[in-house]
Amino acid sequence: MKKTLLVVFFALFAIGGYAQGRVKVKGIITQNNTNAPIFGVTVIVTQNGYGSSTDSSGYYELIIPPGQYLLEISHQTYFKKFVKIDLKKNTDLDFVLDEKVNELEELKISANSSEQNLKRLGTGVTSLNVRTLKKLPSLLGEVDIIKSLFTLPGVTSVGEGASGFNVRGGNIDQNLILLDEAPIFNSSHLMGFFSVFNPDAFRDFNFYRGGIPAQYGGRISSVLNVNLKDANATKLSVNGGVGTISSRLMVEAPIIQDKLSFFVAGRISYVDQLVKALKIKKLEGSKASFYDLTAKLEFRPSTKDRISLSGFMGSDKFQLAKDTVSAIDDNGEALYDWTTQNATLAWSHYFGPKFTLKAIGVVSSYNANIINADSATAYKLNYAINYKSGKILGVYNLTDKQEIEAGFQVNHYAISPGTMVPTLPTSNKNAISLNNEQGLESAFFINDKIDITKKLNIGVGVRFVNYQSLGNATVYSYEEGQPKSILSLKDSVSYDKGKVVKSYGSIEPRFSLNYNVNSSSSIKLSANRMRQFIQLLSGTTAALPTDRWKLSDSYIKPQYSDQFSLGYFKNFNEKSSESSVEVFYKKLYNVVDYKDGGTLLLNKFPETAILQGNGYAYGAEFYLKKNLGVLTGWISYTYSQARITVAGPTEEETINNGNPFAPIYNRPHSFNAIGSYQVSKKVSFSSNFNFSSGRAITYPASKFYLNGASLPYYNSRNQAAIPNYFRLDLSMNIETHPYRTSGYRGTWNVSLYNVMARKNAYSVFFRAKNPFNQYYSKVDIYKLSVLGTIIPSLTYNFKF
Template identity: 35%
Template structure:
């Protein structure tokens, strides 16, 4: 009955949309094409196309394509993108037209710096809510840890997004776990987005074109995670001329090269980054440090080719690796992704994109060969993904999007073996697991009059476990009572979930609007992680007969208002999220190399509710934003905490951030941010007892206490080189200071038994970063 209700409701919406849209295709002609940067040829995502006579229009899609269908006649079209000079074009429409537009970047005057995330009034008129887009130029000006500009550190300054721990690249969105965030790089899933144990992310800012975070109103085209979608798009490569950029910093250096292989037709981009702390280790006094290795590297590469007006192909890839080694042990981990995409125009109104993707995350832990306990332990998570997405531009008021994707998951949770003849360890391997995840979606964006914008869609997700597999059956005490073996390639368990997505914008006046959204999401792959900090050794595992998919229903409402001719943007959002089949782990769960890990899981409900405030200043000598989040996230799981509700691991009642950029002159600017948040929930020992001569701790209720509150200030000063006629390169020098007033923020608390009195336990706080200055030399040519 619930399934039928969804189908009838969505069918009604689509039917009414088509009727309202007045799809008299035979009476309309189309103006379509791409909008690109005149200097580089890069597609501009979200550029505006306005039909002046109708005061209606559209925006470009993820590949810079637009299409507007109009009745025959004479029209004036305005093409615009924030930070670029607008173009006005007269069109006599008596047949279909292809109009490709190249926009020139604006030369901003002192005091008129512009940092809009999207077009003017986009926050008012767009049907999207719970969505944040950060311009790359804004990210580049945020003070960075050790001088390394970071996409994920930047989004952690937005409302509803919280760092999981000091310096970590993992993040929690509206109370969710880090594994509930879908992180995409050119549509390929990134399973571990961190370098150096989370202090840096895998995203090299020089190779990134666009960053968009969805916290609730996730498009129907995406699924598989409960909390958020972080969509990161790489640059396509300069189609006009050869260019480069890079930087030399305190801990790392980077270099990006791009240019045309065939001008205006074929382009390439190669971007590399590496730390070099290991180059200085041989000079250390300590012998163990001298023999250690500590570094990471990553490489982005991309090529694109315009075949003709109707076809373009892209090939992109990412490879990154972290290496930690000393004389006793070593660890390596990293991501490897490849994506092939084909844009095809079936007609001036039907745009398509076909994608083939491979994602791989793996880690290796080992010790030197030649010892009795020498070993090597490896794990892999591999995806093979095919996608087809379509955009059908019916009228200026109505756009239809539909498509499908299929992912073959291969889980290799772990294998261990001895190294060398001296090793006494026997080989141990957890069984590989396979699953097929499918998604089918349809959605529509509709302008229903001058004051109402609608977006509605439906996603059907399915998940199938595939053999060979040995599946255990557990009783109510989570003890194994039986098992069943399934043959290779045999489908032995399935789930399917209908996921409606609905959003509406009511435009109150040109300066304000009211928005509301509802979305259902599901998650079939989960992370075995029982610490808030997380480690590279955490293992992904699938839903199955003993592991239910997690489900989330989220409702949000918001009020959006602009002030002073759109110089100030303000918004307030209130949300409520209910999660079913929420996963947590029993006390003292054993997760690593455990073939019975399903027996460590416990299921229940979770809910998150909160209020988010954002005030952003977009123009002037001083730009930036202030964000505040007040929230609460709890879980209720019968077998945990005696069935009583307890705080979720990433619950932070208060989270506050100030980001400010001040352009003193055209060459000098100062940036600063200040962060305050409540401490994370923790479980403390409250007593001790003796059993058979051993002393064991007694713990409080789960997450009944908190770490100390967190706060920190960062600052940076940048000096830009003078621009000289004829000089083909420029530079800037950036001095940044992380944790300006040297706050000792708790990273971990350890409980230590007193050496003289075993009945006494005291707490020791571990903190990571004192004040850290960094100097970075950035250049471009």
Template identity: 40%
Template sequence: MYETLTHRKLRCLFVLLFSLSSLTYSPLFSQSYKAKLAGRVTSNWTGEGLVGVNVYIPSLKKGTITDANGNYEITIPLGTFVIEYSRVGLGKQEAKIDFLKDRTLNLEMSEKTLELDEFVIYSEKADANVKSLDVGKNSLSIEKINSLPSFMGEPDVIKSLMLLPGVSTVGEGSSGFNVRGGGIDQNLVLQDGGLLFNSSHVFGFFSSFNPLVVKNATLYKSGIPSSYGGRLSSLLDVELRDGSYRKYNVSGGVGLVSSKLALDGPIIKDKISVLLGGRVFYTDWLLKRVNNIDVKNSSASFQDFNAKVSYLVNDNCQISYSGYLSGDGFSFASDTTFSWQTANHVLKWNQMFSEKISLNTTALIGKYSYQIENESTVNDFRIESEIEYKSLKSSLVYKLGESNTLNFGFETLLYDFSPGERKPLSTSSPVEAKSIEKERSLESSIFLEDQIKINNKLSIRPGIRFSRFDNFGAGSDFIYGVGDSKNNANIIDTVYYDKGETIASYQGFEPRVVLNYTIDDFNSIKMSYNRTRQYLHLISNTAAATPTDFWKTSNKYIKPEIGDQYSIGFFRNWSNNAIESSVELYRKKADNILDYKDGAVLLMNENIESELIPGSSEAYGVEIFVNKKIGLTTGWISYTYSRTYRTVSGEYDDEKINLGNRYPANYDKPHDITMAINHKFSPIVEVGTNFTYSTGRPLTVPLSAYNVANLTGVANFSLRNQDRIPDYYRLDVSMTIKSKPRINRKWDYSWTFSIYNLLGRRNAYSVFFINKLGVPPKAYKLSVLGHAFPSLTFNFNF
């Protein structure tokens, strides 16, 4: 009897001890049985999901970081643990939790006044430079963008990105940007999922992104995820913030040439928020003070407007609408007016079905259009062109395990192109009405990508994308005779297609892979390979985008561009991840790149293929980047050595450029050095400086002039792009004085004084020549901004 009781007591004691052991950390049991902790971290000030919050378990030395929507997930052993939630600028909060099964923990974080050393707000892990599967990727928060000196005091997303290695432009007054030897049309630019065909205002002096509504900007120069396609060189993804779910806010800025305003707040508290933002630009008063008579009679302006409505259906579902409208106008010497507009409407649905499965769906309707109007008393006319586009994209993210995440989905885009319509403005105008055939095309793709952590050293992200492009009628194609190049005199027939009939189709796979080998906590080697296809082409024979440029779909004669990029890099962090550095090498090759015959006529040309010549391009380079992220002094220094060449060697003599030999591309700039430094003297005073230097871009110069028939001074040009304009350099400075931070104060303000081009360098945008018979052609340098430009901006927030 005693032994039986004793055995019973021992069994009860054993069961009790076993049960207690399941509530504490034990290598025997808790390492075998694990649970998942998931949730969402939001701001108690706005209710918006917080990106970049560190979720860390000190006893396990393990953590994760919240994504763009504030969501996180981590797998840990069974037991009782203290969870730390922290982000610079928001302090740290702790929670002690018992884990016997999967748990969901949502948390609100309180804001606090920033201290001197709390300058950078991370959108990713501090060691992401080393340990992430991102190669050729740069992210800038709006806080960093605002801290950089800017033209006329307007913080600018694209100009900030141009301070990064591998990103350049042909000069001031040029729209678009070039990435690793790619053309300005080879960048996929998205704003909250909306497609932008023109990402600049006023010929590139300002970007299309209102800094008051932007959350962050991410540029992929390589390692582009398989879920994105349609462009050859890069992806620029600009994310807008949600409006506050808790309180109403007003922010704005007033400068010498532009003003901006943003309003946001709850429609239904904690459920529906709205964000409204707008900007206007006014320079007529400034142009009137220029001595040149043509400039005095010119004017330039733009307006843009953003609207975003976000609906938190529940903790696992969010629906949002984002709208964007913009308009630019520029008139030169009172008779010619250029104008262009963009309208985007984006609907997003983000749904978490479980901790493992989530769905992201985006629908888009948009339009891009431009007009040229000449009110000359002799040849008045108006030219119009537009692109209408609709798209649907959906991707499913499936977490197969803690070290394996699958992403697959589809995307389809329908384009309706109106390449050009010209009509006279009066009955007395000798200009004839003319219309270029409209085009309709469908671009469809499916994609699959798997992010795998093989072990603590090796991670890989293989992906595949399959895309197909169809060009539909109604339409027609010219048939050219054999034995000669495509030209007007060689047209022998025309083929007509009915509405909906397929004119041309192209398709192909786009394999992609990124690999990370982590040497230790502070060093890694990354490699990537990308194949991309581009079915749309920007038709322009200038180095930079102009309002006379237009987009063209691939067809029977114009084939899609196909590019391959290989890159490898060494990444190292220093001083406990306070400083990050990298050295990246890349090589790119592309086929079916379009160039133009000498003297090509592009505008309103119904057989444009006769002026275009397909060729190939080759680009290679090395990028060195050092970035200090923490401390009173932050910023980066970068150096890029790169070369970009083209080869156009057609069958006939007029289809060859440089006799079929390779030549530098218009945007080939071998050396590029940039520096962006910000220093915080106190909580209310900070200064910033940018410096950039680059080799001058290529130029084709005339060697002599001669008579032809009744013409005098006809130029005899050298081979293409064999000379260069002078080198470019510019120094910018700024000082921002903020109101003193005070607890519970409901408003704040700041003054920003900046000087763009402090040294007054007359950087050449282009060089033109005046030819006279019997004397060498004389060169003249065109400088768009040949002086220092001071500005003063008042910013407020309440």
């Protein structure tokens, strides 16, 4: 095994060879009025077509033979620049680009140039920036990263206002969400209506649903990597907004000119005050509020070093006056309270023309509570997860045609799966505390990007992972041939703190290929293996903030997937429009599901309620977008199917008689149409239309009468679907000072969410028409809608 790894390692370095007689030109590209680095700028040598693009730090580099060249520096949101250079030795060249203020071309889908969809390795990769999101119609005027993902092919959710998102047949916990490298375990505010990402604080994000680089691991469906913006190092800047339910304010400024700078961005809601002012009887006694704070401190001690410290803190409170979703009581008023905190310390250094190194340290925590103040059942239920990580990443440019990226990462998980304490002497609840869980995940990864020819480039990567389930833990054993339950429990083994309970090792290969058919089209192929050691346990249709995270252990095996995708990408009309068609197939292993009637809440023996099976997902994604002109936007359509099979050793541990069934998030058809029309420099209109198939649901096949009660009978799982979903949103943006590049600027946004006031079904349930005579009474079908009316909003954004 060791010999094989050495051969693979050295082969990656040897493929590209070593180019003699070449020099490097490198530097940082920034924006003219803020000095902020620009991501995705294309730098091309016009004579020979050699090119590069800037990373998130604005850094680019080219390795070419000595000589005289003409460089083309371009980005869709900035004016193009041409620079003549005479290279005789390694040279540092920084460039400053002028922003296209209110040009019609500024609305774009990708943060990269339009050529990047052809040149970029990997299928299923999308980049979006905040400028694009601000043009989209939004719920109550809030720009939202997560909601924007639903406009992309391959992304759906179980319903309106649900937490998380589903990608290519995967569950919501199979998505790795990073904010400046720190994982976000709950990306939602207000039970899923808004995301935790402040639109003023982030610069852009990269979304991988295929072609995932080896540096990312730990989830099996997708990676959403959100990058915070860089603090303004030259001058004080203030911007924010006042909206229907929340307001934002951001301040950024240099502390030491061009050396040390910071920004602080805050957001606070006032839903409670709005509910009181509207005096809606049904909502009296309800509570809904959130706030978040995002900050970043940057230090540039030299042109080669950058040190940053970023942090996020968010808090939510949510309560319904007559709470029917409490996990413990069928009635009573439960308060849901959850907080997220994380911090990232990063240092990057450019050692020379070939090597760059970055070191990252992360701490992250998520804490959730259910608080019930009812005197008879008063309790506080708490869940918590704490995460620590260290990562070293190095980039080595072996030649101008080969780049090697390698590093290692160590993640430590500590989970408190549930603690309940009574809060009043009159409470009939007993104190319960489950044992904490700990796990250690270690990984070494390497990516090799190689330009084989001018038309063909490939990416080869591998991630070596080792996971250890650690004590303090108790492992229970059960009678052979019997379903795992308390009745079949026979023994237990205890492990001291820090002792290895169970370990899993794996090799995750990654491969991407990009063949440029001609200057306007390319064919891409990707293959990934991903493994996941932490899963979210939720017994409800939409995950609650208090749902339990569970680490892999002796019984819960890691989930993993093999995904293959193939795509054709084509640009039109001198790159003003682009399109793509992608097909994918994903094989899923050890997917988590649950026994019928299984209990997850405060379950000391979770393996008695959890089942695991295998599955698959496949689909086709179509994407067409127009980048330039008065009318811009995109259309996406996805057809996909997912199936899971759970066939255990006993009938109790088998679902659907061992036959494949659709997961609840399966929605075969999804169509989105996004458009923006620029009427003038001041005014633009936007629209968003969404259609999707109804998600899978289990309907009762019949009913039977027992001891005076009518009970439903279910003979198969998820054999039906709720009604189809469609929604139309409209918005108008008004720039109050469209020609200003500095000073005070303001923007009005008027949005109409769900213009057709359609009562889209979130779920369907059944009830006897006459509850006093259920045996003979007809059963009626009822539809539950979350947002069943038109919702207007008005937001004013400002900057100076």
